[in-house]
Amino acid sequence: MEIVRISEEHLRDFQELYIEFFRELRGKQGWSPHAEAEYRAEAVHYFKRDDLIFLAFDGGRAAGFIRVSSREGSFWVEEIYVRPKFRGRGIGRELVKRAEEEVLKWDSALYLFVLPQDKDAIAFWKRLGYDTINTIELVKDLEPTPRDEGFHTVELLGERFRIFRWRGEKFTEEEKRFMELLDEFYRKGGTKEEFLRLVNRALERWLE
Structure with missing residues (x-):
């Protein structure tokens, strides 16, 4: 396996991987991907912008990529992708390692966003030493959208949040049951304060 910084020579490989990344992501979300031409243009834009883009090659074949951008004084992993037939070989880990080595030349931290539905991704990043911090995404639909249906209910310190259902x-069954109960609790008028009281009492009883 070889990890290389992107060059003009490998731009087409990056474009194909970038398209595959979004095709897989949109499939999980149940959404249709954009036209391939849009993704190809985005890939070229990021290359010309000089984002940190590394490609992994296995047996001479493009196997995956990682893209890191610099914004607001910090470095962010924007996408990481390994083609399905190359997974399980440590390629993702090596891509992250190479990106971290490059970022360390300028900064001591590397950030990323992970959707809460993507349990595999969360587990992957945690194995590599990444931890959850403080970001919550909010949205207000100004007109009806497909977001009106297909959510799970979750919570953070008693605040109700919704996450998209994925294919x-x-x-786990316990996680599903928790979300079902939580949704019913809030639908029946439960409040943040009531939720916290219930959880605190349950924890106190367990700790006794």
Whole structure:
């Protein structure tokens, strides 16, 4: 396996991987991907902008990529992708390692966003030493959108949040039951304060 910084020679490989990344992501979300020409143009834009883009080659074949951008004084992993037939070989880990080595030349931290539905991605990043910090995404639909249906209910310190349902979700039965109960709790008028009281009492009883 070889990890290389992108060059003009490898731009077409990056474009194909970039398209595959979004095709897989949109499939999980149940959404249709954009036209391939849009993704090809985005890939060229990021290359010309001089984002940190590394490609992995296995047996001479493009196997995956990682793209890191610099914004607001910090470095962010924007996408990481390994083609399905190359997974399980440590390629993702090596891509992250190479990106970290490059970022360390300018900064001591590397950030990323992970969707809460993507349990495989969360587990992957945690194995590499990444931890959850403080970002919550908010949205207000100014007109009706497909977001009006297909959510799970979750919470953070008693605040109600919604996350999209994905195809092929990997929630455990206990996690699914918790989200079902939580949704019913809030639908029946439960409040943040009531939720916190219930959880605190349950934890206190367990700790006794």
